Amino acid sequence: MPHHDTTALSGTIQHVFAHRFTLEADGAVHLADLGPKGAEAFPLAAGLQVTLEGERRPSEIKVARIAAPGREPVEIHHKKPNHPGKKPRTDAPVDPAAALAAVTAAGWTPTGEPQRKPKHVEVLARRGGGAWTELHVDAAGTIYKEKAPDAAKWGAALA
Numbered sequence: 429m430p431h432h433d434t435t436a437l438s439g440t441i442q443h444v445f446a447h448r449f450t451l452e453a454d455g456a457v458h459l460a461d462l463g464p465k466g467a468e469a470f471p472l473a474a475g476l477q478v479t480l481e482g483e484r485r486p487s488e489i490k491v492a493r494i495a496a497p498g499r500e501p502v503e504i505h506h507k508k509p510n511h512p513g514k515k516p517r518t519d520a521p522v523d524p525a526a527a528l529a530a531v532t533a534a535g536w537t538p539t540g541e542p543q544r545k546p547k548h549v550e551v552l553a554r555r556g557g558g559a560w561t562e563l564h565v566d567a568a569g570t571i572y573k574e575k576a577p578d579a580a581k582w583g584a585a586l587a
Contacts (some may be wrong), residue, residue, distance in 0.1 A: 435489060438479040444472045448488065452476065459488040466504035470494050520551045522567045530569035536561075540585030548572075552582050560586055 439453025447467035447558035451458045462470060482491040509587070524542040526551035531538050536553035539560075543550040549562045551554060564573035579586055 433484045434481065434492075436479070436481045436486045437489075438493060439477070441474055441476045441478060444474055447472075451480070451489075458490050460506055461488050462491050462494065463506050466491060466494070466502065466506075469504070470496075470499070470502040522547070522565065524549050526569055527551055527565035530565055530571065531563055534571055536563065540582065543581075552577055552585050 437453040438457060439451045439458075442450045442452050442457065447462045447464050449460055449462075449472050451460050460482065462472070476496055478494055478496045480489070480491050480495075481493040482489045490506050491504055492506075493501060493503050499579055507574055522544065528538050529550060531551050531553050536551075536555055538551050538553040540552050548564045548566050550556060551558055551565060553563055554560045560577050560582070562575050562577040563571050564575075565571050577586060
């Protein structure tokens, strides 16, 4: 996951777009995001003087704390994005034999030696007479990725 720099700015809100707003500070205009819950906790208005702290992203500043004169500062906690199809993986070591058993139980026929990686095992397999597929299996025995095999990586096993 990329690391983003933390920034602190003081300036004037110029425009408000739901939970995002532009802030004029230090002679530049910055796009900032409070998130929907942050905007409920700290109502935004054009012309309001604010001080904020947050994570600078390529497109905006994710505000973690915002304050204005005469108002209580508000801490904002942003949820991490939940990407469908991706599941959190554990740091537990992956047993290649267990990965092969999971692949076989899912109806695949593995070939060659499984390739152990730090957080998963890669297995070359196919279903019936279908195409060879590279399967990524995590420590829980879940096949979380299927992709076309790389001939340079699997070489003789593809023949």
